[in-house]
Amino acid sequence: MRRLAGLAAALLLASCVDGPPARLPPAPVAYGTAIVVDGQPVPLDPTDPARTRIGNFTYAGGLALTSQQTSRLGGLSDLKVTPDGRLTALGDQSDLLEAQIVLDGQGRLSGLSQARITALKEVTGADLYAGGQEEYDSEGVVRLADGTLIATFEQHDRVLAFPADGGLPRAAPAPQTAYKHNKGMEAAMAAPEAGPDAYRVGLENTGQLFLCRLSTRCVPDGQVDLEGSELVGMDALPGGGRAYLFRSYSPLIGNVIRLRLTDRGGRTIDVLEIRRPLTVDNIEGVAAVAQAAGRVxxxxxxxxxxxxFEGHKTDQRTLLLAFDWTRK
Incomplete structure (x- = not known):
């Protein structure tokens, strides 16, 4: 009772003080409802906030994302972005984040708007999350030209195709190969040059690539050199090249992220490496968006x-970082 009385007295005192009332946090919202995403700007290099370049890559802004309306804004394992800035990101507990990227007057990343989180369904109509970690561990995401959403899964290694109208998914072709537990189809990208229903997937622990089509099956499609890392994301570059995202971690060094760009023939044309003291975390997803004048x-x-992680609290953040690159 004394705690309640004290609270009432505090509220009465606050009402007598000049100035606007304190803003209350937004109320929690249900799945599928619009949410407000807060984006706290982060520098490329906390030890040198004015720094904006890593080799041929120019930092175009970064945000630490949070929301007071949901606890589900997290675990983002992959993303794809359309030329008009529509973002689709997949959480590793089968949550789908869709939002509009907001840029400032200089074209730098400044926020997300029109955000919404949806719980993905199983083919039966049940929430994937309800099936437990073996069933909901979603990793790679692809948006085909007709709006079909492709999601890849680890642990129960499989691929689901979600129709553009938001209906229930169907099982989609997945590589018929041996999977290492929790090290499966981490990377995924559309492959329109092979057909409107085509997509590629890459295995985290081996770098093996497979070309799949909804209308047929998956076939081997080469292998990318991991160079001691793990393949966690990929996307297409203009002109037939590709962007491969690799991650490694050690307690002494922390996370090391490498973005390797290759040409149509698979030759490396540039590499972006992010490690301490730069702003870095458990980066797992990449989206490449063609810009004017050959910029990406x-x-x-x-x-x-x-x-x-493994029962221990961490200081990991949900980071969204942007880099601009032009081939020299």
């Missing part, structure tokens, strides 16, 4: 594991 904007997203 890369968006990178990190998986914060919802603030916990």
């Amino acid at each position: 904007r890369f968006y990178l997203v990190s998986d914060d594991n919802f603030g916990s």
